[in-house]
Amino acid sequence: MVASPTSQDSSTDPALINIDDLGFSYNQGKTETIQGVSLHCPEKQVTAFIGPSGCGKSTLLRCINRMNDLVETSKITRGSINIMGQDINAPDVDAIELRKQVGMVFQKYNPFPKSIYENVAYGLRIQGIKNKSTLDEAVERALKGAALWDEVKDRLKDSALGLSGGQQQRLCIARTTAVSPKVILMDEPCSALDPIATAKVEELISELRRDFTIVIVTHSMQQASRISDNTAFFYLGELVEYGDTNKIFSNPSVKQTEDYISGRFG
Numbered sequence: 001m002v003a004s005p006t007s008q009d010s011s012t013d014p015a016l017i018n019i020d021d022l023g024f025s026y027n028q029g030k031t032e033t034i035q036g037v038s039l040h041c042p043e044k045q046v047t048a049f050i051g052p053s054g055c056g057k058s059t060l061l062r063c064i065n066r067m068n069d070l071v072e073t074s075k076i077t078r079g080s081i082n083i084m085g086q087d088i089n090a091p092d093v094d095a096i097e098l099r100k101q102v103g104m105v106f107q108k109y110n111p112f113p114k115s116i117y118e119n120v121a122y123g124l125r126i127q128g129i130k131n132k133s134t135l136d137e138a139v140e141r142a143l144k145g146a147a148l149w150d151e152v153k154d155r156l157k158d159s160a161l162g163l164s165g166g167q168q169q170r171l172c173i174a175r176t177t178a179v180s181p182k183v184i185l186m187d188e189p190c191s192a193l194d195p196i197a198t199a200k201v202e203e204l205i206s207e208l209r210r211d212f213t214i215v216i217v218t219h220s221m222q223q224a225s226r227i228s229d230n231t232a233f234f235y236l237g238e239l240v241e242y243g244d245t246n247k248i249f250s251n252p253s254v255k256q257t258e259d260y261i262s263g264r265f266g
C-alpha cells in the first residue's frame with residue numbers, strides 16, 4: 001500500500017475530467033492495475049502523470065478515452081470517469097463518439113501513409129465534411145496551431161512520411177486538433193524526439209492549453225515541471241500525490257513523491 005493521496009483537487013478551476021475511485025483490471029478483475037484513483041483535471045490546463053515504469057500511467061490515460069476496451073479481458077472494477085458531466089462508461093456512450101471528444105497522441109508518431117494535407121483532413125472527411133474551402137481552412141488552421149504551417153505550406157501534397165520525426169509528431173498533433181476535441185491525451189509524445197524537436201513540441205503544448213484540456217504521461221520530470229499545471233504521481237497503480245506542479249516539485253507533501261522526483265528511486 002502507498003500513502004493516501006494528499007490532494008485530489010488540484011485547483012479550484014472547474015474540472016473537465018473527474019476520475020472517482022477508479023479501479024481497472026486487465027484480467028477480468030483478478031488483479032487491479034489501477035487501484036481506487038480519484039483526481040480531477042481542470043479545463044484548459046495541462047495535467048502530467050508521472051511515476052516509475054509499470055505504475056499504470058498509460059493504462060489510466062487509456063481509460064480516459066476507453067482505448068483499453070480493445071483489450072478483451074479488461075474491466076473497470078470500480079468507480080467512474082466523468083467528462084463534462086457524462087459517465088464515459090455508461091452503456092449508452094459509444095466509444096468511437098467519445099474518442100472524437102478525447103483525442104490521443106502517441107509516443108511513436110504515426111502519420112498515415114498519405115499526404116500532409118490528407119493526414120489533417122482525414123478526421124474531417126470522416127465527419128462528412130466535403131467542401132474544399134472548408135477543408136482547406138481547417139487544415140491551415142490546424143497546421144498553424146501545431147506550429148507547422150510555415151514548414152509545410154509549400155508541400156502539402158507531399159507524403160507525410162517524408163517529414164522529420166519532430167514534424168511528424170506535430171502533424172499528428174494537428175491531425176488530433178483538426179477535429180476540435182475537448183481533451184487531448186498524450187502518451188510520452190516526446191520520447192522518440194531529439195532535444196530540439198522536444199522543445200518545439202513542449203512549446204506547442206503550452207500553446208494548446210488555450211483551447212484544449214491536456215493530460216500527458218511523461219518520464220521526464222523536467223518536462224512535467226516545465227509544461228504542466230498539475231502533476232499526479234503514481235506508484236504501483238495508486239495515486240500517491242496530486243496537486244499544483246510547482247508545489248509537487250518544490251515542496252511535495254509525501255516522502256515517496258520527494259524520493260521519486262529527487263531521483264532516489266524509479
Ligand SMILES: Nc1ncnc2c1ncn2[C@@H]1O[C@H](COP(=O)(O)OP(=O)(O)OP(=O)(O)O)[C@@H](O)[C@H]1O
Nearest residue numbers: 026033051052053054055056057058059060071217
Ligand atoms: N494490454 C495489456 N495487457 C495486460 N497487462 C498490461 C497491458 N498493458 C499494460 N499492462 C500491464 O499493466 C501495468 C501498468 O502498465 P502501464 O503501461 O500502464 O504503466 P506505465 O506506468 O505507463 O509504464 P511505462 O512508464 O513503462 O510506460 C504493467 O504491469 C503492464 O505490464
